[in-house]
Amino acid sequence: MWKWVARSCGILVAAGCSQKSGPPPEPPALTVIVAHPLTDRVTVYTDLTGTVDQKDIVDVRPRVSGYVQEVKFDEGKEVEKDQILFVIDPVIYQAQLQQAEGQAKVYEAQLRKAEADLARNEPLAKEKAISKAEFDSFIAARDQASAQLLGARGNIDQAKRNLEWTKVRSPLAGRAGRAYLTPGNLAVADQSVLTTVVSVEPMYAYFDVDEATVRIYQKLIAEKKTESVQTGAKVPVEIQLKGEDGYPHQGYLEFVDNRLNPSTGSLTIRGVFQNPKIPGTESRPLSAGFYCRGRIPLGQPREALLVPPSAVTSDQGRKVVYAVGADNRVVAKPVEPGPLFRGLQIIEKGLTADDRVVIRGMARVQPGVPVDPKEEAIPKPKESPGGQKPAPPSGTQTAGQAPPPAGNNK
Structure with missing residues (x-):
């Protein structure tokens, strides 16, 4: 019995020793979705937030x-330049004009008499029939009457201006506010505010740009990859208001402040926009105080x-x-991401248009793992209300994102 057991164990050991060990079998290929990088012409933008403001604002005061x-005028409606807004009671100023005109006639008569006296006495002075002192008195009388007449004519001009200024006119074309003084109230020259008029076209939009974005633009300007407002270039800027799709309002930058705001660390820039009336209405899309989103191209299309x-x-x-090889x-x-463009990531370096990039099914993907690739096409992005932001300096922000803009300070 013991001999049979020993013989059986020997056979099993010999059989086990005769089998050769090999590599473990490969896991089944993972199914992944791959796509070739989309090649498109892109214009990258800097996203900004800002406030619409009027170009001009005037407190209308009587003179x-x-x-x-x-x-x-109709309160809250548009007025033309030099349109009469208020009328100040002109009775006193009409009387002052008549008084100035009457005084001028008195001085005209005195001047005529003085000139006639001088003309009669001039031959006598030549014949020395009168003294030089007496003749000089006639000359002085004429000059005095002439000067008095000149002053009287100045009084007439001032009286005419005062009478004209009883018609308070709009200093600019724009939209008038409410009337702060109604008929019967006293208006004091150069003090009382009668109403306020704001310009409606063109309009401004003010934005605050953070320091990191300012540095990006300075670098691009130095490399001549974009233009500068300081050299007179009209850098395009687009804005959208709340509730709007896309960026329907196009304008250009025309002002960059000369220093960063030390309290916010941002630089104020200003765009100018046309503001025509909405067809069939008296309204205009842009009004002072509106919040807006803006975008500025970061370089040329490429x-x-x-x-x-x-x-x-990461x-x-x-x-x-992760790409799939042959x-x-x-x-x-390894890649160098750029900014986002309409929801897609720009790849600056590391990929070619022929690479097959894993776009879905990446959960268990590792380098060297066999996969079963299924190809799809990356859809071409459509214009969206969002816009794009510049890639920040290395190590400060996630690629394709810009620091959030600071609050607007005009």
Whole structure:
């Protein structure tokens, strides 16, 4: 019995020793969705927030004092330049004009008499029939009458201006506010505010640009990749108001402040926009105080490779994209991401248009793993209300994102 057991164990050991060990079998290939990077012509933008403001605003004050006699405009509606807005009671100023004109006639008569006296006595002075002192008195009388007449004519001009200023006119074309003084109230010259008029076209939009974005633009300007407002270039800018799609209002930058605001660390810039009436209405789309979103192109349009942002991952402090090689194995490709463009990630370096990039099914993907790739096409992005932001300096922000803009300070 014991001999049979020993013989059986020997046979099993010999059989086990005769089998050769080999590599473990490969796991089944993972199914992933791949796509070639989309090649598109892109214009990258800097996103900004800002406030619409009027170009001009004027507090309308009377230039003469008096009681308001009439309000001659519709409150809250547009007025033309030099349109009469208020009428100050002109009775006193009409009387002052008549008084000045009457005084001028008196001085005209005195001047005529003085000239006649001088003309009669001039031959006598030549014949020495009168003394030189007496003759000089005739000359002085004429000059005095002439000067008095000149002053009287100045009084007439001032009286005419005062009478004209009883008609308070709009200093600019724009939209008038409410009338602060109604008929019967006293308006004091150069003090009482009768109404306020704001210009309606063109309009301004003010934006505050953070320091990091300012540095990006300075670098692009130095490399001649974009233009500068300081050299007279009309850098395009577009804005959208709340509730609008896209950026329907086009304008250009025409002012950059000379220093950063020390309290916010931002630089104020200003765009100018036309503001025509909405067809069939008396309204205009832009009004002072409106919140707006703006965008400014970051350089010139260029060709770029685009992938979904989810295709870009981090690996030991670097950005990589998983691609599938010719042998259907995963390869990690280090890339340099640029900014976002309409929801897709621009890839500046590291990919070619022929690469097959894993865009879905990345959960268990590792370099060297065999996969079963299924190809799809990355859809071409459509214009969206969002816009794009510049890639910040390395190590300060996620690629394709800009620091949030500071609050607007005009």
